Amino acid sequence: MRIEQSRIDDINQSLLAEHQRHFEFQSSVIPQAESIIQKLIDFQVAIPSWALGTGGTRFGRFSIGGEPGNLEEKIEDVGLLHKLNKTSGAISLHIPWDIPKNASHIKALAAEHGLKFDAMNSNTFQDQADQKHSYKFGSLQNVKKEIRQQAIDHNIEVINYGKELGSDSLTVWLSDGSNFPGQLNFRKAFQHTLEGLEAIYKELPSDWKMFVEYKAFEPNFYSMTVGDWGQSLLYATKLGPKAYTLVDLGHHLPNANIEQIVSLLLMEGKLGGFHFNDSKYGDDDLTVGSMRPYQLFLIFRELVEGMDARGMSHAKDLGWMIDASHNIKDPLEDLIQSVEAIMVAYAQALMVDDKQLDDAREANDVVTAQEIMQKAFRTDVRSIVAEARRRSGAAINPLATYRALKVRETLVNERGASNKATGL
Numbered sequence: 001m002r003i004e005q006s007r008i009d010d011i012n013q014s015l016l017a018e019h020q021r022h023f024e025f026q027s028s029v030i031p032q033a034e035s036i037i038q039k040l041i042d043f044q045v046a047i048p049s050w051a052l053g054t055g056g057t058r059f060g061r062f063s064i065g066g067e068p069g070n071l072e073e074k075i076e077d078v079g080l081l082h083k084l085n086k087t088s089g090a091i092s093l094h095i096p097w098d099i100p101k102n103a104s105h106i107k108a109l110a111a112e113h114g115l116k117f118d119a120m121n122s123n124t125f126q127d128q129a130d131q132k133h134s135y136k137f138g139s140l141q142n143v144k145k146e147i148r149q150q151a152i153d154h155n156i157e158v159i160n161y162g163k164e165l166g167s168d169s170l171t172v173w174l175s176d177g178s179n180f181p182g183q184l185n186f187r188k189a190f191q192h193t194l195e196g197l198e199a200i201y202k203e204l205p206s207d208w209k210m211f212v213e214y215k216a217f218e219p220n221f222y223s224m225t226v227g228d229w230g231q232s233l234l235y236a237t238k239l240g241p242k243a244y245t246l247v248d249l250g251h252h253l254p255n256a257n258i259e260q261i262v263s264l265l266l267m268e269g270k271l272g273g274f275h276f277n278d279s280k281y282g283d284d285d286l287t288v289g290s291m292r293p294y295q296l297f298l299i300f301r302e303l304v305e306g307m308d309a310r311g312m313s314h315a316k317d318l319g320w321m322i323d324a325s326h327n328i329k330d331p332l333e334d335l336i337q338s339v340e341a342i343m344v345a346y347a348q349a350l351m352v353d354d355k356q357l358d359d360a361r362e363a364n365d366v367v368t369a370q371e372i373m374q375k376a377f378r379t380d381v382r383s384i385v386a387e388a389r390r391r392s393g394a395a396i397n398p399l400a401t402y403r404a405l406k407v408r409e410t411l412v413n414e415r416g417a418s419n420k421a422t423g424l
């Protein structure tokens with residue numbers, strides 16, 4: 001399915017008068033509205049290929065119908081999203097779920113939809129049908145050299161696919177760890193993992209980055225060999241300047257102060273990528289901003305301030321990606337909601353007056369400092385975000401437009417009601 005621009009324009013026309021009432025008011029009370037809009041227009045969030053189908057659970061999986069059954073259809077889905085919001089201009093692939101059999105064809109198809117290839121993701125947390133050695137007891141940490149080598153070779157293969165597609169980064173997330181005390185020698189597991197990452201790092205093209213993603217628990221429940229930002233930073237520091245820590249919101253122990261983690265990683269020049277999602281108890285399965293929008297805003301505030309302090313481009317210098325899975329929603333609707341939550345938090349973060357906040361801090365005026373943060377968070381910036389979309393040619397209201405255009409119904413008609421997306 002492709003969405004004609006004229007259909008978006010028609011729906012926008014019917015929403016325009018109401019949108020303009022909101023926008024005129026908000027832009028009159030937000031002095032930096034125009035500069036915020038330009039930053040919103042430039043900002044793109046990559047969509048992971050595995051978030052396009054229903055999944056995200058080791059229990060039941062309930063297909064929504066019309067799920068993309070191959071890489072071409074996944075690109076088509078992200079193209080639909082990007083058409084609606086002009087903010088989802090990149091796709092992140094997962095090998096072996098999305099092996100591009102004909103890279104130039106895949107590249108051309110993505111370009112037709114205005115999409116780039118974001119970070120490539122390797123997979124050593126499952127055994128594939130044709131795989132020689134099992135990762136049951138870990139991949140890069142494994143006590144067996146031949147298993148570690150197999151995991152290294154796989155990551156190099158992923159880099160090679162990425163080179164063909166024009167990607168420029170590799171995300172390594174390892175499920176390695178242990179389930180029971182005594183199972184693992186922590187130092188040996190670390191050293192093996194470091195050696196493996198070094199072997200992969202050596203194969204990175206000169207303009208590539210490697211992101212070392214951490215996760216506090218699951219699938220291992222006693223220890224994770226890359227379990228927190230300290231361990232990830234240790235690997236990234238030992239590896240060298242092309243290696244960075246990747247922060248996934250859902251990969252922390254409950255109530256972790258993620259905004260502080262982000263701030264310090266940025267200070268050290270070691271924050272490379274970011275995975276958005278949300279959770280109440282743990283893990284990464286819920287729609288961005290659905291549980292803790294204030295936390296999301298506080299994180300964005302540190303991202304914006306920390307990037308500005310280093311003269312970094314918000315749009316280009318970090319890898320922004322959604323990483324979530326959905327079990328009961330239409331995945332495309334969920335992604336529309338997630339991108340909207342990201343843009344709202346970003347716009348609010350851009351509203352904070354650095355000078356005022358700094359003055360309050362220097363005066364130890366705790367009350368004013370808190371007021372400045374909450375004022376930005378409580379400002380309704382949705383019409384500012386919508387205006388940025390409208391100026392990009394996207395939908396003023398992507399969710400309403402998605403429903404009005406009957407996108408899911410069309411995809412079910414085209415692809416069938418029962419096909420399931422490959423991946424999680």
Ligand SMILES: [Mn+2]
Binds near residue numbers: 213248275323
């Ligand atoms: Mn992630």
